[in-house]
Amino acid sequence: MTKVTMTVNGKSVSAEAEGRTLLVNYLREGLGLTGTHVGCDTSQCGACVVHVDGKAVKSCTVFAMDVAGSEVRTIEGMANADGSLGVVQQAFQDHHGLQCGFCTPGMVMTTAALLANNPKPTEAEVRHELEGNICRCTGYHNIVKAVLAASGQDAGAMAAE
Amino acid sequence: MHNFEFVKPSSIADAVAALAAEGAQPLSGGQTLLPTMKQRLAAPEVLVSLTGIPEMQGVCTGDGGLHIGGATPHAVVAREAASHYPALAALAGGIGDPAVRNRGTIGGSVANNDPAACYPAAVLASGVTVVTSTRKIAADDYFQGMFTTALEEGEFITSVIFRIPQAAAYVKFNQPASRFALTAVFVAKFADGVRVAVTGASNNGVFRWEEAEDALTADFSAGAIAGLTASAEDMISDLHGSAAYRANLVKVLTGRAVTAAR
Structure with a gap:
């Protein structure tokens, strides 16, 4: 075991890790940040998406040691400073963009990365960018609405109902 | 693990x-x-x-064409190659999903040589030079069958040098669950001829469809291959598509790529 240090949600943190320790396990077991979920463990579902140096990655398919020293942001870092829900989280709540909620952390993190690059995406762009995030409740329609709302666009104008 | x-x-x-x-x-x-x-x-x-080596990162023009560092992620190629080689950038932007494109690299993909991966088609069709830790390898000598390449033990890809064609396009028929190519075709038109590379279809991995190359070098139009048939021999047959289905896709997608080439 080696001590691995990185910055998570703005704080310098360290925890013991082996070579094979995945970033998601480092976050969940090493740091107790269990908001990041393991869905498939095969990099298909996107429930484990976090940001590494501003880029969305699947934390089940990255070794913790490979991102030592990086800036990592997880779902726990998405709320406002006063503890209220952040813009993307609030939009998911307002538009019922979740059913069981298991995929939601990854959906929120992918959405935040998408909006950082493309602040006013079209519906088609949102669907394309969420390709790597699977919701097995199949609640995609409201998820797309939530993403559009989080970008400040009129989600009610979506074509399909 | x-x-x-x-x-x-x-x-x-x-x-x-x-x-x-x-x-x-x-x-x-x-x-x-x-x-x-x-x-x-x-x-x-x-x-x-290999992700912490600055000399293996990034996209730049240089001797022989477009140089892409072996550890450059797909998302960076999609963005930075767009003005130099649009068909290559579009291919990189269609691999997997956004999170996969932020981590996966061109060197990793080319070294792995998955029979359904996208990059091998671009590498073979562009007549790339694969630069490794010990030597330079021409694309035609590099790919040696499914998951098999000319790389020796301990050797790794430091960069890939793409010749830039006059026109090119990559058309991929997605396997919808994995987003790998069920079959995909990269067509590249150079002053000295057309190259057609097919991925996802053959049991031997990526290959050049030379019959189509000859026809398209004579006449660069989808009609030029209308009379040709891609052989189904040695094509992959699985629950997603039979060998004959893939052979037909090779021809259909080649035609579409020629029409789409810019």
Whole structure:
């Protein structure tokens, strides 16, 4: 075991890790940040998406040691400073963009990365960018609405109902 | 997954030294290698990460065409190659999903040579020079069958040099679950001829459809291949599509790529 240090949600943190320790396990077991979920463990579902140096990655398919020293942001870092829900989280709540909620952390993190690059995406762009995030409740329609709302666009104008 | 010693060198020279260790294997973006290790289909004793080497990152023009560092992620190629080689950038932007494109690298994909991966088609159709830690390899000598390449033990791809064609396009028929190519075709038109590379279709991995190349070199239009038939012999047959289905896709997608070429 080696001590691995990185910055998570703005704080310098360290925890013991082996070579094979995945970033998601480092976050969940090493740091107790269990908001990041393991869905498939095969990099298909996107429930484990976090940001590494501003880029969305699947934390089940990255070794913790490979991102030592990086800036990592997880779902726990998405709320406002006063503890209220952040813009993307609030939009998911307002538009019922979740059913069981298991995929939601990854959906929120992918959405935040998408909006950082493309602040006013079209519906088609949102669907394309969420390709790597699977919701097995199949609640995609409201998820797309939530993403559009989080970008400040009129989600009610979506074509399909 | 079995445990291993993790090493992250910051130069090509240090990576070469680290890879000389018994049981050592290079790790690039890991989007294939990590799932493979989880299944215990790979169990390296030492894993040498290539993602911390500045000289293996980025896209720039230079001698021979467009130089892309071996550890450059797909998302960076999609963005930075767009003005130099649009068909290549579009291919990179269509691999996997956004999170996979942020980690997966061109060197990793080309080294792995998955029979359904996108990059091998661009590499073979562009007549690329594969630059490794020890030598330069022409694309035609590099690919040697499914998951098999000219790379020796401990050798890794430091950069890939693309000749830039007059016109090119990549048309991919997605396998919808994996987003790998069920079959895909890269067509590139150069002053000295047309090259057509097919991925996803053959049991031997990526290959050139030379009959179509001859026809398209004479007449660069979808009609020029109307009378040709791609052979179904040695094509992949699985639950997603039969060999004959894939052979037909090869022809249909080649025609579409010629029409789409810019």
